[in-house]
Amino acid sequence: MESFLSIIVELTVGLFSLLLLTKVMGRASMSEATPFDFIAMIVVGDFVSDAIYDPEANIFKVLFAIMFWGILIFLIDFITLKFNRSRGFFESQPAIVISGGIVDRNVLKKNKVDMNHLQMLLRDRNVFSFREIEYAILEPNGKISVIKKPELDMVTRADLRLPGHTVSLPATFISDGVIIRRNLKKAGKTEQWLRDELKRKGIEDPKRVMIAEWRPEDGLFVQTIHPS
Incomplete structure (x- = not known):
């Protein structure tokens, strides 16, 4: 019975500690995971699992580990905000995989992306033919951003010189x-x-x-x- 109570306490404290950590990290880190965010989630999850399965890891050690990990993340975020050159080390950089309608094989190889995977990423953006693309950028979170060729791009109200109108949330x-x-x-x-x-x-x-x-x-x- 005592072991069950210990698990309940450790899980509860771990949950609220992780919630607090995500609040400190901010919403940007939760929207789309970069490689650094992926590592952070694995490490923090391992802290909580140690609290449950390792009899020598008490809750105070886990709280200290989570707090120290949060301080490290905060420091890294501060460094990347203040010093642009450090971003290349801590964060992946966007890569132009298609330029002027031409697929850059060297950039694909460098980022370990084959053609099948590239086509899957493009279909996820509702692009089904390379003929439609002027530029494509592989983002740090693994998604792809696409600029279509001018003749295939969507027409806006400004293009047709139509009067604008207000839009509100329902x-x-x-x-x-x-x-x-x-x-x-x-x-x-x-x-x-x-x-x-x-x-x-x-x-x-x-x-x-x-x-x-x-x-x-x-x-x-x-x-x-x-x-x-």
Whole structure:
């Protein structure tokens, strides 16, 4: 029983310590893992596993290890922010794998990327032919950024000299039949207004609504729950 209690305490303390560490590291390190972030996750995870399976590793040693590791990460982030030349050592650099529509085999070999893998990365960006690409950059997180050839690029409103328009985030008023009153209040709407709008769409009961969202530009969008 004592061993189970020890595991519970160590896991709980380890969890909150890791949460605190991720807060200190910032959101950028959690968005897309670079090689340095990958190493950090492995090492920190090993600290927690030692707390559970190694009888000689008490929770205070694990907390010290996590804290010291956090200090190292903070120092490395500080160094890379202050000294640009250090970034090449701690962080991978973007690599141009396609330039002017031509695939650079030397850059691919240097980054250990073969053609099949490159094609997979391009398909993930909705690019299915090399003929569409002007430039492609392999990012430090393993993703690829693509600039299409001018004739194949998407046309914008500015290109067509059309007047601009404002875009706002949609506010969810109903989710799975539940009215979200705080969103109504933020949007300056009332529950009665929402019910009236639903009645105009032939919906008497808000519980029948799977999703209802509203934007000033295009009004209320409603999708009802279809019977199974």
